Amino acid sequence: MTFQHAFAALAALCAPAVALAAGDAARGAHGFRACAACHSLVAGEHRTGPTLASVFGRRAGTAEGFRRYSDAVRQSAVVWNEKSLDAWLRDPASFIPGNAMAYQGLPDARARGDLIAYLRAVSEGKLAAPKAPGLPDLKAVDAGQRVSAIRHCGDTYRVTLGDGGVHAFWEFNLRFKTDSSPRGPRQGEPVIVGAGMGGDRAQVVFAVPEEFSAFIRNECP
Numbered sequence: 001m002t003f004q005h006a007f008a009a010l011a012a013l014c015a016p017a018v019a020l021a022a023g024d025a026a027r028g029a030h031g032f033r034a035c036a037a038c039h040s041l042v043a044g045e046h047r048t049g050p051t052l053a054s055v056f057g058r059r060a061g062t063a064e065g066f067r068r069y070s071d072a073v074r075q076s077a078v079v080w081n082e083k084s085l086d087a088w089l090r091d092p093a094s095f096i097p098g099n100a101m102a103y104q105g106l107p108d109a110r111a112r113g114d115l116i117a118y119l120r121a122v123s124e125g126k127l128a129a130p131k132a133p134g135l136p137d138l139k140a141v142d143a144g145q146r147v148s149a150i151r152h153c154g155d156t157y158r159v160t161l162g163d164g165g166v167h168a169f170w171e172f173n174l175r176f177k178t179d180s181s182p183r184g185p186r187q188g189e190p191v192i193v194g195a196g197m198g199g200d201r202a203q204v205v206f207a208v209p210e211e212f213s214a215f216i217r218n219e220c221p
């Protein structure tokens with residue numbers, strides 16, 4: 001972060017005191033839905049963004065195990081409290097220029113106050129962290145989702161499943177992903193998810209990227 005950025009962040013922190021009315025945590029819980037697509041409130045559970053469990057009083061960019069912080073956030077020297085969260089949520093791009101949070105900001109001061117009251121209540125253990133909407137456990141799928149072979153021929157992937165079914169996809173409609181979390185598939189046991197098996201698009205999830213080319217054979221029927 002440049003000196004100017006540091007200064008801008010500092011200036012925002014010291015901006016003429018906007019009275020921060022104590023927000024309503026219950027309303028804030030509702031408002032958190034806008035954040036839940038990217039943030040969990042469960043400790044250690046990172047998604048697109050870091051977990052916001054215990055965010056109060058924490059230095060920005062220090063949630064353990066989150067590997068996608070921008071340099072801007074890591075070097076900001078911001079500590080999260082009512083004031084800094086208010087400035088961040090009002091206009092993330094000007095509070096910490098160059099940050100990587102794809103969120104345009106919440107102009108409504110009361111909605112910010114409610115959201116911050118909610119984050120504080122959860123951080124301090126006064127409200128239970130909601131369970132994040134379940135991502136599936138890819139170790140516990142049935143045979144119809146377990147991939148036993150993938151063959152590539154021309155512009156087509158043929159995916160053989162554990163129940164014996166073979167499904168053909170136009171190569172552009174099949175995505176390959178990894179999930180290294182505890183929910184991810186076992187090594188060597190990729191799983192197919194998405195658009196229902198009748199659909200024309202799907203995703204194959206592997207444990208590690210090394211499996212991509214090892215698993216996919218070039219072979220025509």
Ligand code: HEC
Nearest residue numbers: 034035038048049060061063069070073099100101102103
């Ligand atoms: C599109 C995904 C996305 C949305 C929506 C989103 N965030 Fe974020 N958030 C991120 C990412 C990614 C980061 C890390 C940014 C960086 O390092 O530059 C982040 C960082 C943060 C941080 C700093 C955390 C830390 O450990 O320093 C806070 C606080 C935060 N977000 C709160 C919120 C709140 C509250 C909302 C809802 C109003 C929200 N975010 C909406 C993706 C998102």
